Amino acid sequence: MAEIRVLALEVSRSAGPLARAVAGCPGLDTETLVCLTGNWAAGRSLIAWGPSRQVRDGEIPVPVRTSGPAGAVGGGWFGWQGYDQTTSWWGWFDTVLREDDAGCWWLETVSADLDLSALAIAVQAAASRPQTTGAALHFAQLTRTDEQVHLAAVEHAISAIRAGELFQVNICARFGGRLDGSPLELFTSGVSRLRPDYAAYLRTPARTVVSFSPELFLRRDGDSVRTAPIKGTRRRRVAGDRLDDDPDAVELRHSSKDRAENIMITDLMRNDLARVCRPGSVHTPELLAVRPAPGVWHLVSEVTGRLRPEVARTAPDRALFEAAFPPGSVTGAPKIRALALIDELETAPRGVFTGALGYLAANDSSTLNVAIRTFEFAAPVGRRPDDPTGHRFELGVGGGITADSVPVVEWRECLIKAAPLLALGGVQLDLDVPGAPDRVDLGAGIFDTMLAVDGTIIGLADHLSRLEASVGEVYGSRLPADLGHRLTAAAVSVGPGRVRVVVRPGDDPIEITVSPSTPAPDGLALHTRTGRTGSWRHKWNDRRYLSELEPSRAGKVELPLFVNGKGRSAIIAESSRSNIAVIEGSGRLATPALSEDILPGVTRRRLLDAALDRGWPVRLGIVTVGDLLTGRLVLSLNSSGIVGVASIDGRSLDLDHQLLAEIRSWFGEFTV
Numbered sequence: 001m002a003e004i005r006v007l008a009l010e011v012s013r014s015a016g017p018l019a020r021a022v023a024g025c026p027g028l029d030t031e032t033l034v035c036l037t038g039n040w041a042a043g044r045s046l047i048a049w050g051p052s053r054q055v056r057d058g059e060i061p062v063p064v065r066t067s068g069p070a071g072a073v074g075g076g077w078f079g080w081q082g083y084d085q086t087t088s089w090w091g092w093f094d095t096v097l098r099e100d101d102a103g104c105w106w107l108e109t110v111s112a113d114l115d116l117s118a119l120a121i122a123v124q125a126a127a128s129r130p131q132t133t134g135a136a137l138h139f140a141q142l143t144r145t146d147e148q149v150h151l152a153a154v155e156h157a158i159s160a161i162r163a164g165e166l167f168q169v170n171i172c173a174r175f176g177g178r179l180d181g182s183p184l185e186l187f188t189s190g191v192s193r194l195r196p197d198y199a200a201y202l203r204t205p206a207r208t209v210v211s212f213s214p215e216l217f218l219r220r221d222g223d224s225v226r227t228a229p230i231k232g233t234r235r236r237r238v239a240g241d242r243l244d245d246d247p248d249a250v251e252l253r254h255s256s257k258d259r260a261e262n263i264m265i266t267d268l269m270r271n272d273l274a275r276v277c278r279p280g281s282v283h284t285p286e287l288l289a290v291r292p293a294p295g296v297w298h299l300v301s302e303v304t305g306r307l308r309p310e311v312a313r314t315a316p317d318r319a320l321f322e323a324a325f326p327p328g329s330v331t332g333a334p335k336i337r338a339l340a341l342i343d344e345l346e347t348a349p350r351g352v353f354t355g356a357l358g359y360l361a362a363n364d365s366s367t368l369n370v371a372i373r374t375f376e377f378a379a380p381v382g383r384r385p386d387d388p389t390g391h392r393f394e395l396g397v398g399g400g401i402t403a404d405s406v407p408v409v410e411w412r413e414c415l416i417k418a419a420p421l422l423a424l425g426g427v428q429l430d431l432d433v434p435g436a437p438d439r440v441d442l443g444a445g446i447f448d449t450m451l452a453v454d455g456t457i458i459g460l461a462d463h464l465s466r467l468e469a470s471v472g473e474v475y476g477s478r479l480p481a482d483l484g485h486r487l488t489a490a491a492v493s494v495g496p497g498r499v500r501v502v503v504r505p506g507d508d509p510i511e512i513t514v515s516p517s518t519p520a521p522d523g524l525a526l527h528t529r530t531g532r533t534g535s536w537r538h539k540w541n542d543r544r545y546l547s548e549l550e551p552s553r554a555g556k557v558e559l560p561l562f563v564n565g566k567g568r569s570a571i572i573a574e575s576s577r578s579n580i581a582v583i584e585g586s587g588r589l590a591t592p593a594l595s596e597d598i599l600p601g602v603t604r605r606r607l608l609d610a611a612l613d614r615g616w617p618v619r620l621g622i623v624t625v626g627d628l629l630t631g632r633l634v635l636s637l638n639s640s641g642i643v644g645v646a647s648i649d650g651r652s653l654d655l656d657h658q659l660l661a662e663i664r665s666w667f668g669e670f671t672v
Contacts, residue, residue: 002110004068004075004363007120009097009105011127015045016188018097018105018127019201022047023184025126032091033184034078035201036359037099037191041219041367042073045099046359051078051091058086060318066110066362073098075110076361080202080209080371083326083350089204090360097123110362137181137189139425145173145347147411151593152620153345154407159612160341161403162605168264169332169341172398173414174348179391179425183208183377190424194294198369200357208391209352211374212421214293215300217327217356218320220366223312225273225305225320228286229329230370231265231400232258232299235416235431241292249297251476253290257404258299262288265400266301268333272324276316277305294373295420317360327370330354332400352376353396372396373421395421404465407594408537434596436474437534437545444542445504446470451517451639452491452499458639460484462602467503470538475505483510490514498640502541522655523646524636526575528625529560535596536562536574546576559636561648562597568626573597578638579604580645582623582631583659590619590627603637610666633659642667 011018015037023030029050037045055061061077068074079090095109107120150173157169179186187201187210196212216228232255234248243249252258266284274282282305291300311319331354332338353376358368377391397417399410412431419429436442448467451458468479480486483501491499494514502511529549549560559577563570572592574580579601581591589611594600611618625648628634633656634645642664644655 002064002066002074002112002362004066004072005109005114005116006069006072006074007107007116009107009120010124011105013127014191015047015099016184016191017131018045019047020131020184020188021126021129022049022097022123025122027122031203031205033201033203034091034093035187036078036199038195038199039197039216040358041221041365042359042361043071043098043100044103045097046073046078047097048075048078048093048095050095051093053092055090056088058082058088059090060088060315060321061090061092061360062315062318063360063362063364063366064110065364068108068363071100072106072108072363073359073365074108074362076359076363076366078202078359080352080357081321081325081355081368082352083330083355083371085325087351088355089202089207091204095119135181137179137186137425139422139427140178140180142175142177142422142427144175147595148593148621149347150411150414151407151595154401154405154410155593155608155620156345157341157401158403158405158407159608161401162609163612166337166341167333168261168400168402169338170330170354170398170400171342171410172330172346172350172354172396173411175395175397175418175422177393177425179375179377179393181425183210183375183391186210186375186424190421193424194420196294196373198358198367200369202357206378207352208377209357209371209374210377211357211369211371212294213357213369213372213374214291214298215327215329215370215372217358217368217370218324218366219368220307220316220320222364223307223309223316225277225307226302227269227273227324227327228300228302229262229265229269229327230298230300231262231329233399233413233417234297236292236296243290243292243297246297249290252297252299253288255299257402259288261400261402262299262301264333264402265328266303268328268335269303269324272328273303273305275323276307276311276319278308281306296416317366325356326354327356329400330370330372330398350396351394353394354398373417375421404469406469406537406600408596434535436538436540437532437536439542439545440534440540441542442474443505444540445502445509445511446474447500447502447539447541449639450487450491450499450501451641452494452497452514454495455488455492457487457491457499459602459606460487462605463639466600466602467501471503474538475503477505477509479503480510486510486512504541517640522644522657522660524643525558525647526561526645527558527649528563528570530563530565530570532562532573532597537594537596537599539599550576563625564597568624568629570625572623572625572628574599575636578636580623580628581607581635581637582628583633583635583656583663584619584627584631586617587632588617588619590621590623590631592623593620601637601639603639603642606667607635607637607642607663614666629653632656635660635663
């Protein structure tokens with residue numbers, strides 16, 4: 001067994017500047033350079049350079065075990081494991097610089113041949129030289145996943161969850177661009193400004209990775225193992241770490257959706273660890289803690305366990321990877337179906353993103369982060385990986401999707417996570433949330449209208465879920481626990497009819513009315529209208545603006561169809577009373593993806609579920625006026641049912657009555 005030798009250094013620099021000094025130290029092979037800093041188990045920071053050997057292509061190496069002073073690392077495998085489990089890079093470093101918890105630096109090695117004193121002199125000399133940072137960091141040529149593509153992916157994930165295929169899945173978006181400056185300077189600046197828990201810098205000949213991860217994937221010390229999955233995020237608007245000072249943190253702590261999501265993934269991680277841990281040793285010492293991270297608050301839990309003796313004796317890190325990789329927090333539950341759905345819905349491979357970074361140490365310990373908040377740089381041919389003349393990068397961000405997810409909120413969560421990282425290069429993302437339309441009185445409340453048949457409200461759970469989400473977001477309040485019972489009681493008093501509920505802010509917020517139902521006849525007329533502003537994904541009770549746009553012509557109501565643009569290429573949103581869908585000539589059902597311009601209609605959702613159950617092709621995304629004009633059947637969807645559209649701006653449409661009857665037959669109640 002090799003022995004770790006250590007030597008104390010007289011160095012006062014923090015990890016980033018010291019890594020920069022090591023990179024410029026004469027005589028050292030720093031083509032490959034590693035720096036870890038934050039809450040890594042070995043202390044505050046580790047720096048290593050010049051690996052003696054490497055492994056790639058998904059292989060999990062096994063460290064050579066050593067003995068030495070308590071806390072000393074000495075060396076080990078440092079690197080990353082890609083999300084797809086077939087790409088990886090690990091380098092064996094037999095010498096490291098380690099910063100302990102007191103801020104003291106140590107030079108440590110498992111090499112019997114290394115002259116520690118001579119190396120210490122060289123490192124200390126390099127660290128003592130004045131350092132100048134490079135030019136200001138700048139991100140240019142920024143690209144990102146199209147918002148419509150992400151919104152559609154989230155909706156497809158919700159459909160799979162509603163169909164019972166899985167409970168939760170993590171869907172990601174990608175940013176890209178060029179960094180003008182040095183990735184090492186990006187790392188140093190980010191560590192100073194963001195102070196992430198598990199920051200990592202890995203420079204290799206083929207790829208440089210800069211990670212500002214807040215999440216621990218696995219920490220092992222002998223046979224003791226810990227993981228700390230993150231699920232649940234809110235924007236962090238208030239300086240400081242006191243969560244009671246920030247209403248967003250308080251809201252996260254009480255969010256039933258985020259708590260359920262976190263518990264789901266915590267259970268998944270418990271099951272993963274149980275595959276290699278002693279029976280009865282897996283515990284959850286902390287559940288649903290709200291913790292600060294760069295630009296956000298997170299909901300964090302911890303799971304611990306003790307490895308079975310036969311696992312701890314042989315290749316514990318390899319066994320842990322086989323049991324728990326990729327991390328549950330960035331995949332979903334059940335994991336196998338989540339992995340397949342991610343492959344179906346995401347448009348680009350994840351690479352290092354949502355894999356793991358860290359070390360497998362010679363002292364029988366290891367720590368790995370979840371590779372989120374992570375920049376990946378691919379070095380161009382002929383250029384050193386840290387050449388400051390410009391680097392292409394990719395940055396992934398994502399979030400967990402459940403049945404209650406709101407697509408635009410999930411998209412905004414991606415932006416919130418990316419914002420503090422892109423700000424390092426001077427990019428400011430727009431995180432403002434669209435407010436109520438100018439002519440809507442918030443005090444008038446939010447309403448919903450439901451169809452009642454034989455005393456039963458159709459889709460009551462979906463209506464209450466949507467109303468709960470809107471009331472919570474707009475007023476910061478919750479629905480009365482007995483509202484469902486009150487609505488059901490009201491429905492008994494009406495035959496086929498409508499039950500309308502209005503929720504207002506104040507001491508007496510609920511108003512319920514009932515009325516007979518009068519379905520709209522087929523042959524609905526629409527006229528296009530532009531200029532609508534604000535958010536329309538809530539059902540505002542103040543309808544003055546909409547009512548003014550609904551002229552009655554010869555006793556026939558003509559509804560406005562809100563669009564962005566002109567002519568056939570105008571992008572549609574919805575009508576003043578319904579969602580819009582079209583059966584295209586190919587037989588595919590198309591409807592706009594949910595955005596700030598579109599109410600998440602219950603009938604729309606039920607139509608998508610029914611179409612997917614029957615194997616119908618579905619397209620979510622941009623739908624134009626031209627798509628409606630050339631389709632087989634245009635549908636108007638609201639709580640009164642599904643009706644056909646006969647004209648747009650006076651131009652007659654095909655109205656396939658047989659197809660309309662078939663679609664209606666999917667539902668057994670009233671006009672739906």
